Amino acid sequence: MLIFSIWLFTVVASTYLFKKVSGSLSLVKPNMISIVYYYSFLISSYIGGLLIALGIDDYYMIKRMDHEEYRIIGFILLTLLMILFPLTQLVVGRILGFNAELEFNKYLQEPVRTSVDKNKRIFRLAFGALSAISVLAVAYTLLKTANVPLLELLKGNTSELAKLRIDASRGFSGIDVYIRNIFGIALTPVLSIVAFVYMTKSRALYWKVVFFTLFISSILISTYDLAKSPIFFYLIMxxxxxxYTQKLKLNWKRISGYIIAGSALLIVMYVAIQGVTELESFLAYNSGPIGRILLAQISPFFLHLDTFSHSLSPLEAKGLPSFIAGIFDIEQVRSARMVMENVFPENIDKGTGGVLNTIFLGEAFASYGYLGVIVAIIYIAAVIQVLYIIFLRLPKTPVVIALFVYFTINIPRTLVGGVADFFFNPIWIIMTVVLGGLFILEQYFHVIWKFLLSKVRKKGVTQ
Incomplete structure (x- = not known):
């Protein structure tokens, strides 16, 4: 009863704090912070954490945990996360003079600024070139995948789908990884968002054709390896x-329809991909889709605590991003892979074991213990709040909206993936640089071009 009382009090307090720092927790006004709260923390972490702390999870991963005390220790750390994270964001917001509710509502009502007339031609050329590169990257990814899981499923070859999915996700190396991850997986959906916003604003045939091409490509790259979450995240984007462009007004009727349609699609994917047909598997809280949402994401956190307290030594510098670890001539190691190898070695031997991703606290603990957990909470909370404030204050153009949407979806996903990506994330940096370049072409190219011409003319006169 004490554990549940602590959980309930924490949820109430955390909800209040997250509302203060986000401006709205209403489902009809989704934003970066509210998605972090609902998806990354409450649904994917804290509800499952309660079940594990109470010892009523009956989940296969937790049964591999050797030391039961980490049920309570893990729950305490999650409780700390739910309070300290929004408190840090509140402090950051106060320092930057951020009024969350006022600025978020103003952003929603602000009209979209499309490209300046003088920039339209050069912007379309640059955007078309990037779109072509992205579509080719998607095609390259499919061609380089020996057995595309999606095609094998459509052919009816379902006997080794689990292994094919692992091979599809881990079978790339060298330059192929960058082509797939940057231009295929990351850039294609974001460019489709830019095209979508322009299409809704201009109705021009160019944007309709480009959006349709990028939309199909985004669907393919989101589903080719039969991962279930990417397609849902893309549709949410x-x-x-x-x-954000005021073309869609959410209400509870529409949200209910989306939830029903999404649930139906998820059930179809579970039946087709994993062969789950028993009704009880879909209704049970510790198996099927519900168990995947409530327990599969948070259970590895408790395994991290157990594993790196007793079985494995702390990663320390080896847990840093590869770029930083390389400076010290150390090879980066991801804790999620090490926990999989330690807890489920039989899956590794069969070739079906990937990684046990979990809330970022797991990787923080694996690297620097309890101190690492506290530092990671404060640091990541501050970074996310600063990003949120920046995007709400930037000009509301299609390119900026697309980048905002990208981070709004990818930050919550990364929070349940690891802590290293928040210290150095090359894909985020590249995406920001590429979209930043498009933003300059979209709004300020004519100004820069005029300035450069004046400099050339002035230099010619002086000579």
Missing amino acids: LLLAGV
Whole structure:
């Protein structure tokens, strides 16, 4: 009863704090902070954490845990996360003079600024070139995948789908990884969002054709390896773009329809991909889709605590991003892979073991213990709040909206993936640089071009 009382009090207090720092926790006004709260923390972490702390999870991963005391220790750390994270954001917001509710509502009502007339031609050329590169990257990814899981499923070859999915996700190396991850997986959906916003604003045939091409490519790259979450996140990106451009007005009727449609799609994917047909598997809280949402994401956190307290030594510098670790001539090691190898070695031997991703606290603990957990909470909370404030204050153009939507979806996903990506994330940096370049072409190219011409003319006169 004490554990549940602590959990309930924490949820109430955390909800209040997250509302203060986000401006809105309403489902009809989704934003970066509210998605972090609902998806990364409450649903994917804290509800499952309660079940594990109470000892009523009956989940296969937790049964591999050797020391039961980490049920309570893990729950305490999650409780700390739920309070310290928004408190840090509140402090950051106060320092920067941020009024969350006022600025978020103003952003929603602000009209979209499309490209300046003088820049339209050069912007379309640059955007078309990037789109072509992204579509080719998607095609390259499919061609370089020996057995595309999606095609094998459509052919009816379902006997080794689990192994094929691992091979598809881990079978790339060298330059192929960058082509797939940057231009295929990351850039294609974001460019489709830019095209979507322009299409809704201009109705021009160019944007309709480009959006359709990028949309199909985004669907393919999101589903080719039969991962279930990417397609849902991509559709949510489109939904957010519709909300931020005022082309879509959410209400509870529409949200209910989306939830029903999403649930139906998820069930179809579970039946087709994993062969789950028993009704009880879909209704049970510790198996099927519900168990995947409530327990599969948070259970590895408790395994991290157990593993790196007793079985494995702390990663320390080896847990840093590869770029930083390389400076010290150390090879980066991801804790999620090490926990999989330690807890489920039989899956590694069969070739079906990937990684046990979990809330970022797991990787922080694996590297620097309890101190690492506290530092990671404060640091990541501050970074996310600063990003949120920046995006709400930037000009509301299609390119900026697309980048905002990208981070709104990818930050919550990264929070349940690891802590290293928040210290140095090359894909985030590249995406920011590429979209930043498009933003300059979209709004300020004519100014820069005029300035450069004046400099050349002035230099010619002086000579």
